[in-house]
Amino acid sequence: xxxxxxxxxxxxxxxxxxxxxxxxxxxxxxxxxxxxxxxxxxxxxxxxxxxxxxxxxxxxxxxxxxxxxxxxxxxxxxxxxxxxxxxxxxxxxxxxxxxxxxxxxxxxxxxxxxxxxxxxxxxxxxxxxxxxxxxxxxxxxxxxxxxxxxxxxxxxxxxxxxxxxxxxxxxxxxxxxxxxxxxxxxxxxxxxxxxxxxxxxxxxxxxxxxxxxxxxxxxxxxxxxxxxxxxxxxxxxxxxxxxxxxxxxxxxxxxxxxxxxxxxxxxxxxxxxxxxxxxxxxxxxxxxxxxxxxxxxxxxxxx
Amino acid sequence: xxxxxxxxxxxxxxxxxxxxxxxxxxxxxxxxxxxxxxxxxxxxxxxxxxxxxxxxxxxxxxxxxxxxxxxxxxxxxxxxxxxxxxxxxxxxxxxxxxxxxxxxxxxxxxxxxxxxxxxxxxxxxxxxxxxxxxxxxxxxxxxxxxxxxxxxxxxxxxxxxxxxxxxxxxxxxxxxxxxxxxxxxxxxxxxxxxxxxxxxxxxxxxxxxxxxxxxxxxxxxxxxxxxxxxxxxxxxxxxxxxxxxxxxxxxxxxxxxxxxxxxxxxxxxxxxxxxxxxxxxxxxxxxxxxxxxxxxxxxxxxx
Numbered sequence: 001x002x003x004x005x006x007x008x009x010x011x012x013x014x015x016x017x018x019x020x021x022x023x024x025x026x027x028x029x030x031x032x033x034x035x036x037x038x039x040x041x042x043x044x045x046x047x048x049x050x051x052x053x054x055x056x057x058x059x060x061x062x063x064x065x066x067x068x069x070x071x072x073x074x075x076x077x078x079x080x081x082x083x084x085x086x087x088x089x090x091x092x093x094x095x096x097x098x099x100x101x102x103x104x105x106x107x108x109x110x111x112x113x114x115x116x117x118x119x120x121x122x123x124x125x126x127x128x129x130x131x132x133x134x135x136x137x138x139x140x141x142x143x144x145x146x147x148x149x150x151x152x153x154x155x156x157x158x159x160x161x162x163x164x165x166x167x168x169x170x171x172x173x174x175x176x177x178x179x180x181x182x183x184x185x186x187x188x189x190x191x192x193x194x195x196x197x198x199x200x201x202x203x204x205x206x207x208x209x210x211x212x213x214x215x216x217x218x219x220x221x222x223x224x225x226x227x228x229x230x231x232x233x234x235x236x237x238x239x240x241x242x243x244x245x246x247x248x249x250x251x252x253x254x255x256x257x258x259x260x261x262x263x264x265x266x267x268x269x270x271x272x273x274x275x276x277x278x279x280x281x282x283x284x285x286x287x288x289x290x291x292x293x294x295x296x297x298x299x300x301x302x303x
Numbered sequence: 304x305x306x307x308x309x310x311x312x313x314x315x316x317x318x319x320x321x322x323x324x325x326x327x328x329x330x331x332x333x334x335x336x337x338x339x340x341x342x343x344x345x346x347x348x349x350x351x352x353x354x355x356x357x358x359x360x361x362x363x364x365x366x367x368x369x370x371x372x373x374x375x376x377x378x379x380x381x382x383x384x385x386x387x388x389x390x391x392x393x394x395x396x397x398x399x400x401x402x403x404x405x406x407x408x409x410x411x412x413x414x415x416x417x418x419x420x421x422x423x424x425x426x427x428x429x430x431x432x433x434x435x436x437x438x439x440x441x442x443x444x445x446x447x448x449x450x451x452x453x454x455x456x457x458x459x460x461x462x463x464x465x466x467x468x469x470x471x472x473x474x475x476x477x478x479x480x481x482x483x484x485x486x487x488x489x490x491x492x493x494x495x496x497x498x499x500x501x502x503x504x505x506x507x508x509x510x511x512x513x514x515x516x517x518x519x520x521x522x523x524x525x526x527x528x529x530x531x532x533x534x535x536x537x538x539x540x541x542x543x544x545x546x547x548x549x550x551x552x553x554x555x556x557x558x559x560x561x562x563x564x565x566x567x568x569x570x571x572x573x574x575x576x577x578x579x580x581x582x583x584x585x586x587x588x589x590x591x592x593x594x595x596x597x598x599x600x601x602x603x604x605x606x
Contacts, residue, residue, distance in 0.1 A: 126521060146519065181515075188507055189520040193527045195563060196499065198582040203559040204491055205585035209601030212484075214589045216449065217492040218429060223526040224496045228586050232579035239567050239575055250564045254557065256506040260498060261553045264542050272542055276535035279501040282508035283531050286517045298512030 001027050002063040005053070007077060009034045009043045012098050012125065013068030014137030017048045019170035022139040026169070031058045043134045059084040062093050064166060071099040072237045078112035078120075085116045094162055095120040100186065100234075101241040102150040102179035109152070118154040121163035122179060123147055124186075125172060132231075143171035150179040180245075181298065187245035192253060194235055195246070197228040304330050305366045308356070310380060312337045312346045315401050315428065316371030317440030320351045322473035325442040329472070334361045346437045362387040365396050367469060374402040375540045381415035381423075388419045397465055398423040403489065403537075404544040405453040405482035413455070421457040424466035425482060426450055427489075428475060446474035453482040483548075484601065490548035495556060497538055498549070500531040 004020065006013040009032040017030050032049035034040050043049045059065065059081060067077055074097060085093055095116065099105050102122045109120045127145040147167040151160045164174035177185070204213050239246055263271045285293065307323065309316040312335040320333050335352035337343050346352045362368065362384060370380055377400060388396055398419065402408050405425045412423040430448040450470040454463045467477035480488070507516050542549055566574045588596065 126519065148519075185512075185516055185519050188510075189516050189524050193503065193524055195567075196503070196560070197527060198579045199559050199563050200496065200499070200556065201582035201586050202578050203556060205581060205597070207491075208598050209488075210585075211594045211597035211599040212601030213488055213492050214585075214594055214597060216429065216451075216488050217589065220530045221492050221496055222590070223529045224500060225582075225586055226526045227523045228579075228582045230579075230583070232576045232583060235579055236572055236576040240570055240572060243567055243570070246567055247564065250560065250567070253503065253506060254560060254564075256502050257499070257553065257557060257560075260502050261550065261557070264498075264546055264549060264553070267543055267546070269539055269543060273535045273539040275505050276501045276531075276533075276538055278508060279504035279528075279531045280533070280535060282513075282517075283504050283528055286520065287525070291514045291517055294508070294514035294517060295511050296514040298515030 001029055003061055004028055004030045005033060005058045005062045005065045006030060006049065007033045007065060007067045007081070008069035008073075009036075009039045009049060009134050010068060011132045011134070011136050011141070012127075013066060014043060014046075014048045014134040015127075015139065015141035016066055016068065016098075016170060017043075018137055018139035019142055020166075021047075023169045031062075033058060039134050046134070046137075048134060048137060055081050055084050059093070065093060065095045067095065067097045070234065070237065071101060071105070071241055074099060074105055075108040075112055078108055082113050082116060085113070085119075093119060094159070094166075096123045096163055096166070098123055098125055099241075100124060100190075100238050102148070102182045104241040106150065106152050106179050110154075117152065118156070119159060120152070121155055121160060122150040122152070123163065123167070124150070124182065125167070127172075140171070142167065145172050147172045147174050148182050149174055149176050150182050151176065152179075183242050183245045184248075185298075187242055187249045191235075191238055191242055191246050192249040194227045194230060195239060195250070196253070197225045198235070201225050201228045304332055306364055307331055307333045308336060308361045308365045308368045309333060309352065310336045310368060310370045310384070311372035312339075312342045312352060312437050313371060314435045314437070314439050314444070315430075316369060317346060317349075317351045317437035318430075318442070318444035319369055319371065319401075319473060320346075321440055321442040322445055323469075324350075326472045334365075336361060342437050349437070349440075351437060351440060358384050358387045362396070368396060368398045370398065370400045373537065373540065374404060374408070374544055377402060377408055378411040378415055381411055385416050385419060388416070388422075396422060397462070397469075399426045399466055399469070401426055401428055402544075403427060403493075403541050405451070405485045407544040409453065409455050409482050413457075420455065421459070422462060423455070424458055424463060425453040425455070426466065426470070427453070427485065428470070430475075443474070445470065448475050450475045450477050451485050452477055452479050453485050454479065455482075486545050486548045487551075488601075490545055490552045494538075494541055494545055494549050495552040497530045497533060498542060498553070499556070500528045501538070504528050504531045 006017055020028050030049045031051050031053045032040055032043050040052045069077055097105055105122050109117050113120055125142055125147045127141050149163055167174045309320055323331050333352045334354050334356045335343055335346050343355045372380055400408055408425050412420050416423055428450045430444050470477045
């Protein structure tokens with residue numbers, strides 16, 4: 001019987017618990033910790049958790065602590081759990097997070113987890129929903145999805161393998177990358193597009209003729225700006241927690257758009273069509289799962 | 304029995320013909336003109352058109368000529384039809400286009416249609432499909448959709464009303480705007496987002512680690528870049544034909560992104576969250592059809 005503590009019983013924490021329960025080859029005792037009593041009530045009713053607890057009573061003897069709180073609450077959460085881990089055979093308890101940024105999380109773990117930092121493995125499951133909360137949790141949320149593990153220098157290979165095994169038990173596909181590579185990749189393919197979508201909607205909504213503009217916006221605009229419907233608090237934090245990588249992406253994109261502007265200004269029909277054709281072809285290959293012709297530098301290791 | 308000539312028997316031209324046929328209160332003789340013999344064959348087989356023809360034989364006595372060719376072919380099409388309109392009681396034949404840009408089309412009509420330019424009404428139906436060609440044409444394509452009419456100084460009010468009546472017969476909602484206002488609005492809500500999406504995909508696809516980047520791109524990236532799957536020829540032409548308005552939008556957006564970059568660089572959490580919250584709220588209101596609180600300058604007149 002393995003003991004698991006879920007700190008933050010929401011969509012991700014709850015789905016992790018349900019996914020483990022679906023693995024009938026093992027048995028788990030799952031304790032939930034949350035500041036939100038309603039979330040704990042709902043989690044108990046759905047049998048997502050077996051019991052609720054607090055750090056002092058729940059952490060001793062735990063095999064795994066999964067911290068699934070908003071990223072900005074990670075430093076204080078690390079600081080809160082550290083004393084209880086240190087007092088009770090800390091070498092046996094593995095700790096993971098689920099945040100969208102990784103360099104900042106590793107730094108916070110080093111600062112606040114003390115000697116237990118070597119047993120913390122930073123993780124980012126690439127799975128989400130428009131909905132949130134434990135009511136939306138489901139056992140299959142991670143099935144077939146990638147989970148990035150970003151080991152620190154203090155982690156042993158055995159510790160990373162152990163972290164990966166938990167995600168495999170959830171049906172996910174663990175992949176090891178450095179925290180820096182993770183943050184650079186997601187700055188480019190996720191954090192930048194989110195900021196660009198927020199910026200376009202805010203720019204047009206502030207215009208004198210905003211009503212006219214939006215009355216003619218159609219399905220292309222709707223899809224381009226879908227991610228501007230995301231949580232302001234969460235994306236504010238991601239932008240600030242991954243600031244350096246995001247600034248590099250904002251600069252690269254600004255340079256790209258400036259070059260495109262020059263092509264329009266100089267009526268470079270050939271150059272414009274070539275750019276659009278390259279983009280359409282690349283996107284079609286990506287959608288077809290055909291990445292063989294793409295440049296393949298970059299360190300990624302599947303576990 | 305009204306005589307209609309459709310120049311360019313594709314998705315838009317074919318759907319216009321089918322929509323009129325669905326109006327059982329009137330009878331039409333519809334002649335198709337196209338360089339593509341297969342398109343004419345398909346149009347005849349589907350009874351989209353009654354006959355095929357050429358300019359010299361088809362134009363005399365026509366009540367309406369609908370030119371539904373790619374925008375870059377409009378000047379030569381105007382020049383080709385002008386002699387035949389001028390020879391045969393030109394005052395009775397109304398001419399319309401269906402292009403995505405309007406200032407350039409009005410200028411081409413003035414240059415190439417000669418004395419018949421007063422009977423040309425520039426039109427832009429806000430309806431499309433991912434598919435193209437007459438095989439995709441359908442009678443309901445314009446039902447409930449807006450159609451922008453951008454009158455020239457040479458058009459009489461009666462001429463604009465006549466143009467609107469054709470689109471009403473197709474089930475569409477005609478709206479009058481100046482060509483300049485049309486081009487400014489669509490530069491902002493359509494042409495700019497298309498270029499931004501093409502630019503992002505091309506930027507990332509050219510990277511050394513493109514395979515790694517695209518292997519972690521998820522549904523947010525997919526939707527943000529959906530319009531980068533659009534036709535390179537069509538969007539090259541739109542970008543160049545609406546160059547001035549598009550350059551103004553590119554500059555405004557670059558300034559907005561530069562300001563956003565400054566907020567990230569200075570860790571302005573409050574400013575970032577406020578921007579994201581405004582954007583999310585505006586987009587949610589737009590999706591709900593609730594534009595009452597939006598700034599309402601801008602000239603738009605429903606017919």
